[in-house]
Amino acid sequence: MSDQEQSADNSAPLSRQTSQQQSAAGATSNSSNRFRFSFRKKTQKSAVVKRDSEDLTMKCSFITQTEQLFAELTGELGMTLEQLLEHGGLSAALAFTRIYPREALARAGAALVCCGPGDNGGYGLACAKYLKIFGYKLTLFYPKTPSKPAYRQLLNQCEKLDIPFLSYMPGDVQVLQHNYGLIIDALFGWTFQLPVKPDLAGVFGKLCDTTVPIVSIDVPSGWEADKPPSGSQQLRPDSLISLFLPKRCSLEFAVRRHYLAGRIIPVSMATKLGLRLPCWGSADSSSLTLALIDPSAAAGDSECLQSATHK
Numbered sequence: 476m477s478d479q480e481q482s483a484d485n486s487a488p489l490s491r492q493t494s495q496q497q498s499a500a501g502a503t504s505n506s507s508n509r510f511r512f513s514f515r516k517k518t519q520k521s522a523v524v525k526r527d528s529e530d531l532t533m534k535c536s537f538i539t540q541t542e543q544l545f546a547e548l549t550g551e552l553g554m555t556l557e558q559l560l561e562h563g564g565l566s567a568a569l570a571f572t573r574i575y576p577r578e579a580l581a582r583a584g585a586a587l588v589c590c591g592p593g594d595n596g597g598y599g600l601a602c603a604k605y606l607k608i609f610g611y612k613l614t615l616f617y618p619k620t621p622s623k624p625a626y627r628q629l630l631n632q633c634e635k636l637d638i639p640f641l642s643y644m645p646g647d648v649q650v651l652q653h654n655y656g657l658i659i660d661a662l663f664g665w666t667f668q669l670p671v672k673p674d675l676a677g678v679f680g681k682l683c684d685t686t687v688p689i690v691s692i693d694v695p696s697g698w699e700a701d702k703p704p705s706g707s708q709q710l711r712p713d714s715l716i717s718l719f720l721p722k723r724c725s726l727e728f729a730v731r732r733h734y735l736a737g738r739i740i741p742v743s744m745a746t747k748l749g750l751r752l753p754c755w756g757s758a759d760s761s762s763l764t765l766a767l768i769d770p771s772a773a774a775g776d777s778e779c780l781q782s783a784t785h786k
C-alpha cells in the first residue's frame with residue numbers, strides 16, 4: 476500500500492458523509508450531476524483502475540452482461556457456487572481490511588454484516604467468516620432460511636466461529652447507529668428488482684436511512700448491474716467492493732474507496748467476451764486479488780476514458 480493510501484486509510488471517517496461533504500471532498504456525484512451519464516447501447520465500458528500496491532493506473536471493463544459472464548464461469552470454467560463464494564468472500568474480506576483496518580473499526584464498534592437470501596448474501600457470509608478469522612468484531616444478520624447447501628455450510632461455519640447473530644433488525648435506526656460502527660451490505664445483488672418484497676422491505680429501509688457507514692459487496696442493495704434504482708429509496712454506500720469485474724452501475728455514484736476483488740476470469744474468457752481485465756499484480760498475495768478503482772472512474776464516460784489516456 477502506498478504512503479498516500481495508508482494515510483487515507485488511517486483518516487477514514489467512520490460516519491457516513493452527507494452529500495454536501497462528498498461534494499466538498501471533490502466527489503463527482505451530487506444531485507445535479509449524479510445521473511448525467513447516459514447509458515448507450517454499448518454493452519461494456521472501461522474505466523481507470525489503480526492497482527493497490529503500486530501507483531499505477533489501468534483500465535478494465537465495467538460490465539452489464541453479468542449473466543453471460545457467470546454462465547461462462549460456471550459452465551465452461553466449471554466453477555462451483557462454493558468456489559465462487561469462497562474466493563469472492565475471501566477477496567472481499569481482504570479488500571475490507573484495506574478500507575477499514577481492524578484497529579480503526581475496533582474504535583468505532585462492531586460491524587454488522589447484513590446477508591440476504593441469494594448469492595450476494597452468500598458472499599457476505601464468506602466475507603464475515605474471513606473477517607472473524609482476521610480478528611474483526613462483527614455480528615451477522617441473516618433474516619431468511621438458507622435455500623442452498625452452500626449457504627447453509629457457510630452459515631454453519633460462521634456459527635462455529637462464534638460470530639454472534641442478530642435475530643431481528645432494530646426498529647429504530649438510532650439503535651443501529653448506537654450499536655454498530657459499520658455495516659457490510661450483502662443483502663441483494665444485481666439480480667434484485669424493485670419493489671422490495673414485504674419481508675425485507677423494513678431491513679432495506681433501515682440500510683437506506685441509517686447514517687452508519689456502509690460497505691456494499693458487488694453492488695449496493697437495490698441497484699441493478701446497469702442502472703440506478705427507480706424508487707425514492709437509494710442506498711449510498713461509503714465504499715464498494717466489486718466482485719470479479721465492476722458492474723456498470725458503479726459509475727453512477729461516488730464512493731470513498733472502490734476495490735475490485737476476486738481474480739478468477741481467465742484472459743481467454745475475457746477475450747472471448749470482449750472484456751478488459753485489470754493488470755493484476757504478480758508479486759504479493761493481496762495484489763493478486765485486489766485492485767483499487769480510481770475515483771475518477773466514477774466521473775462519467777468521457778472523463779474516465781480521458782484520464783485513462785492521460786495517465
Ligand SMILES: NC(=O)C1=CN([C@@H]2O[C@H](COP(=O)(O)OP(=O)(O)OC[C@H]3O[C@@H](n4cnc5c(N)ncnc54)[C@H](OP(=O)(O)O)[C@@H]3O)[C@@H](O)[C@H]2O)[C@@H](O)CC1
Binds near residue numbers: 619667
Ligand atoms: N445469478 C448468477 O448467475 C450468479 C451470480 N453471482 C453473484 O451473485 C450476486 C447476485 O446474487 P443473486 O443472483 O443470488 O441475487 P441476490 O440479489 O443476492 O439474491 C436473490 C434473492 O434475493 C431475493 N430477492 C430478489 N429480489 C427481491 C426483492 N425485490 N425483494 C425481496 N427479496 C428479493 C430473492 O429471495 P427469495 O425472496 O426468493 O427468498 C432471491 O432469491 C451477484 O452480485 C453476482 O456477483 C455469482 O455468485 C454466480 C452466479
